[in-house]
Amino acid sequence: MLSTEELKRYQKQLVLADIGPEGQKALKRSKVLCVGAGGLGCPSLIYLTATGVGELGIIDPDKVDLTNLHRQVLFTEKDIGQSKVNVAKEKLTELNHNVSIKIFPFELTIKNSLEIFKNYDLVLDGTDNFEAKFLINDTAVKCEIPVVYASLSQWEGQLATFYAKSGGPCYRCIYPTPPKDMILNCEQAGILCALAGVMGTLQAFEAIKVLLTKQFKYKNFDYSKLLHFDAMKMQFQTLKIEKDKNCPVCSLPTEKIVLKETQSVLCQTGFDLAISVKEVQDKDLSQYVFIDIREPFEWKLGHIENAIHWPLSKLKSHEFPNLDNMEKIILYCQSGIRTKEAVQLFKDHGYTNVSYLKEGFSHWQGPVVTCS
Ligand SMILES: [Zn+2]
Known part of the structure; x- marks a missing residue:
């Protein structure tokens, strides 16, 4: 009623x-x-x-x-x-x-x-x-x-x-x-x-x-x-x-x-390389190279300490940072979505030690650097 x-x-x-x-x-x-x-x-x-x-x-x-x-x-x-x-x-x-x-x-x-x-x-x-x-x-x-x-x-x-x-x-x-x-x-x-x-x-x-x-x-x-x-x-x-x-x-x-x-698109191609924020933070951060693939304004607002800024657009233009293939690379974006494409690009470029931060920077609890 x-x-x-x-x-x-x-x-x-x-x-x-x-x-x-x-x-x-x-x-x-x-x-x-x-x-x-x-x-x-x-x-x-x-x-x-x-x-x-x-x-x-x-x-x-x-x-x-x-x-x-x-x-x-x-x-x-x-x-x-x-x-x-x-x-x-x-x-x-x-x-x-x-x-x-x-x-x-x-x-x-x-x-x-x-x-x-x-x-x-x-x-x-x-x-x-x-x-x-x-x-x-x-x-x-x-x-x-x-x-x-x-x-x-x-x-x-x-x-x-x-x-x-x-x-x-x-x-x-x-x-x-x-x-x-x-x-x-x-x-x-x-x-x-x-x-x-x-x-x-x-x-x-x-x-x-x-x-x-x-x-x-x-x-x-x-x-x-x-x-x-x-x-x-x-x-x-x-x-x-x-x-x-x-x-x-x-x-x-x-x-x-x-x-x-x-299965995500990445899983279908045989590599699900997501690593959670917690898993990373329980480890020695110095053993990783973090690559921030976000836009410059996002980088300025805050990024992981010692990370390298390398926007996705550069990767899409086939420009890659100069890294030793033996280094453990962790890519990250804001929420973990954009990095899936970046991982694929790194893989296509011959990198084997690449994973990405599952939840992205938005869930990062470790040291953060901001640019003024
Ligand atoms: Zn149907």
Whole structure:
């Protein structure tokens, strides 16, 4: 039932013929899981909360960082250092106390995804990497729930709602394995703040439509569309996407779908050389040569003591630092994403002793040097 307060709060959408009190009650009965409280998750969560979805689950292991603030609109300067899901819960409850917010302050893994997903009607993919997107897709196909997917890259965004149970394609029908030329995430490629806002808002919109569709049993929700938005050209394009009859996931009976860790592009080429911050710091730092592959402004803001600054752009131009191949090289960027490409370039150049800092400089606890 809707309370008097709720009838008043939602009156602008209650008057819409496609929602009405029955639609509003359907939203109130619905449970949506948002994986990632970042650039996409923040605007989605705000709208889903404001619109009166009954329960929202938020999964994100990260803490708020200064670099998040330009696009992650739930967070402010005073939240820096706090758990994203805790801050999100507090802010969203202030917005609408009728919505129950459940938080999961850890990473989604093959060990926990089924247990979490089975309690939700729909999943919103707010992640920025292929490993997470594959896990979300595979788990959702297995649990027979829809996923509202979005991705961002520089000036462009993509959006689709996948629901294999309906007969439509899944994410793996489009990308069976991580494409080598598409390993960019927002840290590597750069991202416009308002683009995350547009795509995250569209995700909320699609999620609301799916939840209402479920209520009214509309037959006309088309699960075979992929929207492409080019912000630079101010152009939206809708493409038809097809189900792949040989899809490695949705062509299988759900009980036969086995969740697997997605091998990163590096793993596929035979060398997963990630080393964690903790592993490095437990060792004698002097035995390593650290190479910072970030941009000059990032280097100036702070870098590992005694590191060599060698931006990724130089490596891409086939310029390499003069190093003894016997030295143990550890590459790092801000969060560990960009270095994957750098490791590949070093390998291609004949270096064998190369690894990279898994979590990147953002998690570094050792001595830091800043440039004035
Ligand atoms: Zn598929």
